[in-house]
Amino acid sequence: MRHMSVCLMLALPAIAGCSFIPLYSYNNHEADQQTAQFPRPVENLYRAVSLRPPLPENIAPGTVKASVHTVPWQIKSSCRAAFSPGSTAPLPRHCRDENFVALAISAGGSRASIFAAAVMFELQRYGLLDHVDLVSCVSGGCLTAAYYALSCDDSGDPTVCPPTTNGGDRYAWREEQIYPLLERNLLWRWFGNWFWPDNILKFWFTHFDRTDIMAETLSNNLYDRSILDNNQFRFRDLNPARPNLAINATNVTAGASHEFHFAFSPEQFGKIHSDLGRYPIANAVMASASFPGAFNYVTLLDFQKQSYIHLLDGGAYDNLGLNAIKTAMESPADPGPSQRVLIIIDAYLALDDGMARNAEPRRWTDYIVDSNFFVAYDTLLTSLRATQLQYAKTLLQKHGGILLHISWENLDKDGDPELAWLGNRLNRIPTSLNISAKHADRLRSAARILVAKKLETILCDSNHPHDAQQLRKLLAPNAPPVACH
Numbered sequence: 001m002r003h004m005s006v007c008l009m010l011a012l013p014a015i016a017g018c019s020f021i022p023l024y025s026y027n028n029h030e031a032d033q034q035t036a037q038f039p040r041p042v043e044n045l046y047r048a049v050s051l052r053p054p055l056p057e058n059i060a061p062g063t064v065k066a067s068v069h070t071v072p073w074q075i076k077s078s079c080r081a082a083f084s085p086g087s088t089a090p091l092p093r094h095c096r097d098e099n100f101v102a103l104a105i106s107a108g109g110s111r112a113s114i115f116a117a118a119v120m121f122e123l124q125r126y127g128l129l130d131h132v133d134l135v136s137c138v139s140g141g142c143l144t145a146a147y148y149a150l151s152c153d154d155s156g157d158p159t160v161c162p163p164t165t166n167g168g169d170r171y172a173w174r175e176e177q178i179y180p181l182l183e184r185n186l187l188w189r190w191f192g193n194w195f196w197p198d199n200i201l202k203f204w205f206t207h208f209d210r211t212d213i214m215a216e217t218l219s220n221n222l223y224d225r226s227i228l229d230n231n232q233f234r235f236r237d238l239n240p241a242r243p244n245l246a247i248n249a250t251n252v253t254a255g256a257s258h259e260f261h262f263a264f265s266p267e268q269f270g271k272i273h274s275d276l277g278r279y280p281i282a283n284a285v286m287a288s289a290s291f292p293g294a295f296n297y298v299t300l301l302d303f304q305k306q307s308y309i310h311l312l313d314g315g316a317y318d319n320l321g322l323n324a325i326k327t328a329m330e331s332p333a334d335p336g337p338s339q340r341v342l343i344i345i346d347a348y349l350a351l352d353d354g355m356a357r358n359a360e361p362r363r364w365t366d367y368i369v370d371s372n373f374f375v376a377y378d379t380l381l382t383s384l385r386a387t388q389l390q391y392a393k394t395l396l397q398k399h400g401g402i403l404l405h406i407s408w409e410n411l412d413k414d415g416d417p418e419l420a421w422l423g424n425r426l427n428r429i430p431t432s433l434n435i436s437a438k439h440a441d442r443l444r445s446a447a448r449i450l451v452a453k454k455l456e457t458i459l460c461d462s463n464h465p466h467d468a469q470q471l472r473k474l475l476a477p478n479a480p481p482v483a484c485h
Contacts (some may be wrong), residue, residue: 006007026301026308028269029278049396058272065149065238068265068324069245069331071098073133081160081241082260098472100337101131103243107289107315107381108347110435111443112140113182115347118447119406121175123343126249126455132343134328135264136246137322138314139289140433141345143182146281147222148173149238149245164237181222183440184432190217209296211286214433219282235284236266236277245326247297248314249287253307260317262287263324273303285418287311319381320344320388326395339470340401342392348385348407350427402458402467406450422446454481460484 013306075083079095105116119325123129137145154163154172161170171177193199193213202208208476223233238245251262262268264284287298290312297310314321322344329340389405396403426446429439459468459482 018281024297027280027283027423028272028300029275030301031270031273037385039088049252049437064235064266065240065242065244066235066243066246066261066263066265066276067267068134068136069267071134071328071331073097073337077130077132077241077243077413081162088428097131097133098331099341100129100133100339101128101341101343101474101483102134102328103129103132103135104321104325104342105135105137106140106321106344106346106348107139107144107313107319108349108480109140109289109431109433110143110182110186110428111349111429111431111439112345112347114142114179114435115139115443115447116345117175117182118149118444119451120144122447122451126451128343128474130476131241131341131474134325135243135248136248136324136328137288138248138319138321140431141321141347142186142247142285142288142314143218143222144178145245147171147178147181147284149242150223150233150472151178152239152241160239160241162239162241164233170239171352173297179440183297183362183435184221185438186214186217186221188434189221190214190433193217193220197214211295211298212283212289214283214289214295215280215286215298217278218285223281232280232282233281234277234281237281244328244329246321247284247288248318248321248324249277249290249311250314251309252312253310260425262311263322267322269315271304273299273310288314292316315381318388319385320346320392322388322392326391329395329401340396340399341471341474342378342396342401342406343404344389344406345390346385346405346407346409348382348409349429349431350409350412354451376379403469404454405449406457408450408455409479411446411450419449422449446451452480455482 015250017396033271070082072080074097075091075096076095078346079092081093083089083095107111120129123132135145135149151173152170154161154174164170171181178379179240190210190213194203199208199213203210203213203454217289219232235241248265249262249264251260254260264276264279266276269279286295290296290298292312297312300309300311302309317323322425325342331344374476393403408423408426412420412427414420414423422442422445425442429435455471458464461468
């Protein structure tokens with residue numbers, strides 16, 4: 001039952017028709033449209049088969065908080081909106097920061113998105129979330145990361161909660177608001193969106209595909225309050241008061257260059273002479289979440305080379321989102337940060353050892369679509385994850401940094417029977433864009449326990465007193481106490 005939802009998605013190509021009109025191959029805009037040699041992007045291309053208006057042309061450019069090369073780690077979170085990149089105003093002493101804190105959020109569908117939100121709220125209770133300078137995400141983790149980067153703290157301060165370019169209201173970063181959204185059954189909403197009149201026309205007569213429909217579903221349910229394409233939140237709508245956001249995908253057209261990692265950043269879009277600010281957030285999230293077989297590629301036009309880039313699940317190359325953080329951590333010029341901190345929110349699902357006890361591991365679904373390729377994919381991801389974690393430790397050892405790896409791995413083997421029971425249940429949560437209320441509650445409980453245990457491990461480690469001292473400096477004065485036993 002672990003991959004039942006994915007099997008359901010794999011059956012959908014049976015209803016996928018042929019594309020008769022070569023429209024909707026890409027939806028990124030050229031940086032300088034005066035020199036455009038290709039047709040205009042999708043907003044104007046599919047009007048003939050769409051009931052929705054095109055994107056307005058008079059959108060003022062905004063600050064794109066998505067760079068992985070120039071992360072403004074020197075600026076405290078309270079001053080980010082006033083001193084965004086490009087600002088020439090001198091930075092006051094009370095706005096200066098000496099720490100570089102990065103947050104990586106793993107893949108894992110709705111399981112990863114709920115766990116990420118729960119851990120982030122716990123980090124906020126301790127004051128650590130306010131110190132984060134860069135959030136790097138993959139696949140399901142990007143649902144929460146993008147929401148956070150777009151949201152505001154609902155303080156009434158226009159510099160903290162600025163207006164969006166489409167005139168829509170931002171969601172507030174509150175538990176009672178985000179959890180109902182993340183717990184929605186996105187699979188069923190996705191299926192329902194197939195039957196919108198203009199979606200039917202676009203799906204059957206253009207290159208508009210099931211990935212585009214899911215991007216619409218994410219946009220309508222998480223990132224805006226409208227069903228209109230021109231009201232989608234775009235990268236220029238990222239809240240300047242938030243950390244930089246890195247949404248990671250895998251470039252399957254990298255070829256001999258071996259540049260398989262693709263981050264939706266101004267630097268990456270600059271290479272293809274495209275405008276990241278106009279690109280929809282939901283489409284970037286779907287590029288990162290396009291699981292092979294379940295979803296189609298997300299396509300971008302490389303205006304520089306006059307060719308196409310096809311993107312798939314970011315987990316195929318980097319299932320923890322660490323590559324973008326590596327780039328960011330090695331980019332700061334001297335003098336660099338006094339302390340580097342890496343927080344990894346890891347919704348890793350332990351490999352099922354039940355197969356070892358069965359001579360015939362097939363389930364009833366395997367008579368339709370054999371699930372052994374899921375096992376193969378999970379094995380590859382597990383091996384990749386181990387390599388990435390070791391690399392993260394090496395990177396932080398090189399720079400003298402602190403690692404907070406939040407994961408329930410091995411929790412099922414804990415000496416406390418209640419924790420072992422919880423870990424066992426967490427390992428049964430499938431990778432899907434749908435999650436039960438019971439599973440969501442268990443993930444929130446696990447987040448509270450795991451964050452407290454991880455902080456206790458570091459703060460009470462007598463062998464590394466420097467790390468404990470530096471981490472305590474980042475905790476808020478009203479943070480919950482951490483007792484050392």
